[in-house]
Amino acid sequence: MASQIRLKLLPSARCLFDEPIRVKVAGLKSRQVVTMRARSTDDKGVVFSSAATYRADESGEVDLNRDPSLRGSYVGIEPMGLLWSMTADTLHKRLQKTNALNPYVVKFSVHEEEGEGRMLAEATNERLLMGDGVSRVPIKEGNIRGVLFTPPGRGPFPAVLDLYTFGGGLSEKRASMLASRGFLVLTVALYGHDDLPKNVKEIHLDYLEEAVEFLKKQAKVSGKGVGVISLSKSGDLALSVASYLAGVEATVWINGCSANVALPLYYKKRQIHSALMYDVKKIIPTESGAIITKYAVNNPLAEENKGSLIPIECAKGHFLFVAAEDDLNWDSKAYLDEMVARLKHHGKENFDSVSYPGAGHYLEPPYGPYCPSSFHGVVGKPVRWGGKPKSHAAAEVHLWKKIQDFFRIHLSWDAAHTKAKL
Missing domain, CATH: 2.60.40.2240 (Acyl-CoA thioester hydrolase/BAAT N-terminal domain)
Known part of the structure; x- marks a missing residue:
């Protein structure tokens, strides 16, 4: 029965x-x-x-x-x-x-x-999304609008700035899950959250510098500097944070670009990078209504676009470059290869890289539904992200552990301090 x-x-x-x-x-x-x-x-x-x-x-x-x-x-x-x-x-x-x-x-x-x-x-x-004992505190201090997640225990904990992706509002999932694994994490909104403007025409690195300094001042933070984790458009912002700001020890770049994309970047009231733009003629429509933008981004290495290229060779911290080989948003693997070649050319060994065949653009913490397409905040239309569900899911499992190991190594994390319990 x-x-x-x-x-x-x-x-x-x-x-x-x-x-x-x-x-x-x-x-x-x-x-x-x-x-x-x-x-x-x-x-x-x-x-x-x-x-x-x-x-x-x-x-x-x-x-x-x-x-x-x-x-x-x-x-x-x-x-x-x-x-x-x-x-x-x-x-x-x-x-x-x-x-x-x-x-x-x-x-x-x-x-x-x-x-x-x-x-x-x-x-x-x-x-x-939060282990027992993890605290969640909305932050509205100075220009910062975000949420701070702190693991249980006395610390000190490694500090991570989660830029998630460049979209309106705020996403807490990845930040809260990293906190559940022993990291003190601040996730910030760049626009469209609280009293931040709904739309922006330029990005100011000063805002992210303020967030980094805020993290450093937290009582439970270990003293070795901070980490940064990104995805998509926020990948180039993470590269700029690592290249220009002090105290950034470890940067995770996931399916981003090697150049500053879509909006000009300012620091100390002057423009430091022009915006790498799209060629709309190279956008590919599909029957589902979602477009493919992979081939539409202009070449960052072309002479006229050199002003958008981020000088990662100036960064003092370590990088983890992550690319999905079937990314249809843009050619993340090509950007990864270009950055690795550039760092090697400058005699740098401060990086690790991994790429995933069959994975698509949105590499997130594991065991969520695979997303083939969704609305793209910058393009203003639904976009195909690429990847095959099974391969993408396997990549997320592997990457999630790799991210944590990378931060633990480079932010001098003591595994004995905490492990969030349910």
Whole structure:
């Protein structure tokens, strides 16, 4: 009977967002074929869902760590496949988790394969963006608008400035998860949040310098300088922070550009970089309505664009360059290769790099739904991000550990200090 069928989430139905879980079903008939489903709703009300068909073993059990999906949102043995293969019920939507206080709730269920697909059992997975004891403090000090996340314990902790991506408003997910792993993190908005302007025509490095100095002054920060983590357009801002500002020891650049893109950059009331622009004639439309912008960005190495190129050879800290090889937003791998060659030319060895075949633009903390396309704040239209779901998901798992290891090495992090507990 259905009441005897049990859907288990192990080791616990409550975990951090970046932690894997084991999904098991018991009490089925021997060799019974069932459909496993996952469903969630993000902070904007968009519904994400996935489904995969499994065959129980002789004892009536399904174990996603052991058994292959026969068909559905993915095939083969994919223990976390129901999470990363979820797709939105509306075109061009990306999972929005804007406030770290709200957990990411996923409903898992098992259904009969035949007929109406009657539900046999269900379980709820509460995936927390903040570990127990992590503090979240909104910051409105001087020009800074953001949120500060501090791990539990006395510290000192390595400090990280999270620029996330260049979009209106504020994203807390990555910052809160890094704090849950022992980093003191400030995530800042560049525009469109609180009393910041809705749109900007230029960027001022002074704002980011103020954020770096704010981080350094925090009582629980270790004294070795700060780290910076970025994604997309904020990648070039992170390069500028590392190249021009003091006390930046470690910079993670994810799928950015090697030049200052879209908006001129100012520092101390003068322009230090012109803006590398797009050629709209090179934008490729697709049937879905999302465009491909990969080939539209002008060449930063062309003589007329040299004023946008960021002098990373002047940086004193270390870099981790990360590129997705199937990035359709722009050619991140080409920018990575150019920066590596430039640093080597200057006799520099202060960098590590990694690139991921089959991964797309939005490399985020693992186990969220893969996003094929969504609205692009700078372009003003939906954009294809590239990548294949399975390869992209694997890249996110690998990268998330690499980022933490990189910061721990270069920000002199003591692993004995804290490990956030639920």
